[in-house]
């Protein structure tokens with residue numbers, strides 16, 4: 516690719532002001548990490564009540580961070596929390612919230628139409644979606660700035676998990692990718708690059724493993740306890756696949772009827788129908 520500048524002088528958009536749209540589990544986590552690394556963050560959601568809860572979540576999470584990081588300096592810890600929270604402002608008006616931002620990260624409900632509606636706004640900024648299962652190209656298709664559109668896929672819980680998958684579509688510019696990779700590093704995460712393919716890297720490998728574990732158990736080939744022990748001790752995984760499924764939530768394990776590796780199973784559907792969604796409801800494959 517011939518470019519007007521050498522690769523040693525990669526043109527990066529320096530990201531200072533970040534708008535996070537969606538103050539749920541992921542959005543609050545991303546806002547916390549961005550604010551903790553000195554960014555000026557605007558968190559957007561549909562109501563002030565939700566945003567108040569998001570800030571509470573951030574404060575609670577920061578308290579846990581500080582307990583470890585500032586164990587012998589509680590005052591410095593308090594100061595840190597104050598500074599980080601000051602870096603976060605909230606808004607229910609997405610249009611004005613994005614005006615001065617260098618990067619907009621979208622972390623709203625997993626619904627293509629709603630995500631596309633969000634991006635029909637005129638922007639000078641980079642857009643990034645945190646989607647786990649939708650195609651970045653499909654979301655970007657409603658914008659006229661596809662060169663400045665990519666995926667920034669964080670993992671839950673965001674403050675703990677070190678990985679960010681940076682997703683480029685064929686239309687994403689190198690400058691945008693470089694900026695997203697660089698931003699991830701400034702957040703003190705480790706980015707990996709991946710094309711816009713179903714599941715990206717982690718879920719592409721993890722979901723089939725979980726689904727196979729469920730099928731193995733469903734057929735009665737091994738007990739659920741033994742399946743988890745086997746993968747912990749035999750493959751070095753920190754959690755067994757069924758325990759992990761419960762942790763993620765059985766209702767949000769991505770299935771794709773068109774892909775045999777991602778096909779759902781009767782047992783998984785039955786547990787979800789019974790409201791046994793894993794840890795968050797007290798029961799999934801195991802009881803909590």
Ligand code: NAI
Nearest residue numbers: 537538539540541542560561622623624625645646647671
């Ligand atoms: P969540 O349900 O906790 O949060 C979504 C938030 O978006 C809610 O607070 C909701 O009020 C808000 N929202 C909905 N429509 C909106 C709109 N039009 N404008 C502003 N705010 C709006 O969901 P969660 O788990 O945080 O997921 C968000 C995104 O992150 C999804 O795309 C999901 O695929 C992705 N993701 C989720 C992971 C997870 O483990 N939960 C992991 C990685 C990505």
